[in-house]
Amino acid sequence: xxxxxxxxxxxxxxxxxxxxxxxxxxxxxxxxxxxxxxxxxxxxxxxxxxxxxxxxxxxxxxxxxxxxxxxxxxxxxxxxxxxxxxxxxxxxxxxxxxxxxxxxxxxxxxxxxxxxxxxxxxxxxxxxxxxxxxxxxxxxxxxxxxxxxxxxxxxxxxxxxxxxxxxxxxxxxxxxxxxxxxxxxxxxxxxxxxxxxxxxxxxxxxxxxxxxxxxxxxxxxxxxxxxxxxxxxxxxxxxxxxxxxxxxxxxxxxxxxxxxxxxxxxxxxxxxxxxxxxxxxxxxxxxxxxxxxxxxxxxxxxxxxxxxxxxxx
Amino acid sequence: xxxxxxxxxxxxxxxxxxxxxxxxxxxxxxxxxxxxxxxxxxxxxxxxxxxxxxxxxxxxxxxxxxxxxxxxxxxxxxxxxxxxxxxxxxxxxxxxxxxxxxxxxxxxxxxxxxxxxxxxxxxxxxxxxxxxxxxxxxxxxxxxxxxxxxxxxxxxxxxxxxxxxxxxxxxxxxxxxxxxxxxxxxxxxxxxxxxxxxxxxxxxxxxxxxxxxxxxxxxxxxxxxxxx
Numbered sequence: 001x002x003x004x005x006x007x008x009x010x011x012x013x014x015x016x017x018x019x020x021x022x023x024x025x026x027x028x029x030x031x032x033x034x035x036x037x038x039x040x041x042x043x044x045x046x047x048x049x050x051x052x053x054x055x056x057x058x059x060x061x062x063x064x065x066x067x068x069x070x071x072x073x074x075x076x077x078x079x080x081x082x083x084x085x086x087x088x089x090x091x092x093x094x095x096x097x098x099x100x101x102x103x104x105x106x107x108x109x110x111x112x113x114x115x116x117x118x119x120x121x122x123x124x125x126x127x128x129x130x131x132x133x134x135x136x137x138x139x140x141x142x143x144x145x146x147x148x149x150x151x152x153x154x155x156x157x158x159x160x161x162x163x164x165x166x167x168x169x170x171x172x173x174x175x176x177x178x179x180x181x182x183x184x185x186x187x188x189x190x191x192x193x194x195x196x197x198x199x200x201x202x203x204x205x206x207x208x209x210x211x212x213x214x215x216x217x218x219x220x221x222x223x224x225x226x227x228x229x230x231x232x233x234x235x236x237x238x239x240x241x242x243x244x245x246x247x248x249x250x251x252x253x254x255x256x257x258x259x260x261x262x263x264x265x266x267x268x269x270x271x272x273x274x275x276x277x278x279x280x281x282x283x284x285x286x287x288x289x290x291x292x293x294x295x296x297x298x299x300x301x302x303x304x305x306x307x308x309x310x311x312x313x
Numbered sequence: 314x315x316x317x318x319x320x321x322x323x324x325x326x327x328x329x330x331x332x333x334x335x336x337x338x339x340x341x342x343x344x345x346x347x348x349x350x351x352x353x354x355x356x357x358x359x360x361x362x363x364x365x366x367x368x369x370x371x372x373x374x375x376x377x378x379x380x381x382x383x384x385x386x387x388x389x390x391x392x393x394x395x396x397x398x399x400x401x402x403x404x405x406x407x408x409x410x411x412x413x414x415x416x417x418x419x420x421x422x423x424x425x426x427x428x429x430x431x432x433x434x435x436x437x438x439x440x441x442x443x444x445x446x447x448x449x450x451x452x453x454x455x456x457x458x459x460x461x462x463x464x465x466x467x468x469x470x471x472x473x474x475x476x477x478x479x480x481x482x483x484x485x486x487x488x489x490x491x492x493x494x495x496x497x498x499x500x501x502x503x504x505x506x507x508x509x510x511x512x513x514x515x516x517x518x519x520x521x522x523x524x525x526x527x528x529x530x531x532x533x534x535x536x537x538x539x540x541x
Contacts, residue, residue, distance in 0.1 A: 219393075
């Protein structure tokens with residue numbers, strides 16, 4: 001056990017020493033790894049920001065079902081209960097005729113003419129059920145239910161589906177899907193380039209130390225003892241790159257909120273993105289560290305494999 | 314200690330075998346000299362023993378380890394039991410004498426305290442006391458070879474394989490190296506030495522195995538080069 005600990009420490013120590021010696025060689029590997037990890041980070045923040053924008057918009061959207069004045073309270077309760085059981089119904093709110101009028105008055109508080117028109121007649125607004133769907137793209141089941149003859153008979157008018165907003169939402173959802181896919185492809189491509197450059201860096205380091213490696217082999221060094229320092233060296237690239245990428249994104253937010261005072265770039269709510277990044281700072285740093293270390297260590301393990309094989313023939 | 318049974322090694326079919334059905338048995342604590350012309354197969358034999366090469370056919374057993382059953386992951390363990398000295402020393406140029414010898418202990422997880430205790434003792438066996446801080450290039454060929462020997466014996470292997478350790482040395486330094494090998498043998502280590510050096514073979518009067526064209530042509534106790 002003690003020998004293992006000593007060996008483990010020696011591997012780490014040698015890895016650090018080798019890293020210091022090869023620092024110029026490491027610059028390229030670290031640079032490309034920083035780019036990769038920064039793209040990962042930006043993709044994650046952008047995704048969360050878009051998701052937030054969509055959820056804010058979709059929260060404002062509902063399906064309004066207008067009831068007949070002649071509906072009995074029992075019929076209304078029955079309808080509410082049935083609606084609640086539909087899988088795509090997130091929540092619903094029942095507005096009596098009086099509440100509907102009150103809401104209408106509040107919404108049109110600035111429009112004197114409309115206010116007057118309303119008071120001149122008896123309350124023209126129907127009792128209303130406001131439905132919030134879980135998923136706007138699958139609103140069809142609610143539509144089908146509401147158009148059943150028995151259900152349609154309880155309604156005074158066609159339900160309102162916030163039609164134009166639904167189309168807009170669909171566009172946004174589609175656009176974010178495309179952006180997400182582009183993000184994934186970019187991350188994968190950069191991760192591959194990154195792995196190749198680390199391969200190259202490690203292979204050059206191995207080439208420089210090939211005599212040393214062959215001597216280590218002949219003296220009975222285990223594969224992990226020879227490979228370990230290379231893995232540690234690459235893991236250091238990962239750690240540095242993770243820290244740099246988080247710092248870059250952090251600086252970008254500082255610059256955008258301070259200098260540009262931008263709060264929104266179209267659908268990308270910079271303020272929210274900034275808050276989200278701040279709130280998850282340590283998680284992001286941890287994730288980047290894990291990604292960087294894994295990317296570095298896996299690349300180094302594969303790069304050293306062919307140099308550490310024993311002759312089999 | 315060392316057993317080779319009808320071992321053949323062929324690198325390429327059209328070249329013929331480098332070793333052809335060689336059988337050899339070396340007892341514990343024996344000092345065996347293997348002689349032969351360049352290309353006779355001496356180095357191939359030693360590379361088979363350190364498992365740098367695999368035999369094309371035949372059986373090799375060293376210290377109870379059957380090479381047929383040896384897995385790749387166990388090769389480092391095997392090599393830790395065998396000390397090897399190379400003609401070209403194979404010292405690490407960026408490490409000093411002490412560090413070069415210590416290196417053999419570091420890779421097997423020996424503590425720094427033990428290393429500080431063991432390495433000076435071994436350096437005094439090979440008469441290199443006081444040269445701990447020297448870099449390999451600051452040493453003569455004979456001294457470099459003695460560093461290599463110190464590194465090979467520091468783990469107290471039961472077998473020491475020396476592949477033409479005097480090949481690059483002048484007669485005086487060559488003899489220094491041989492004396493160290495004899496001393497190690499007296500301590501109980503089995504030594505397998507390959508050499509071209511007639512004078513050394515004649516003076517040592519040890520068991521001499523002659524290899525020619527990949528075959529053992531003679532195997533005599535207390536032999537000299539002339540009679541080989």
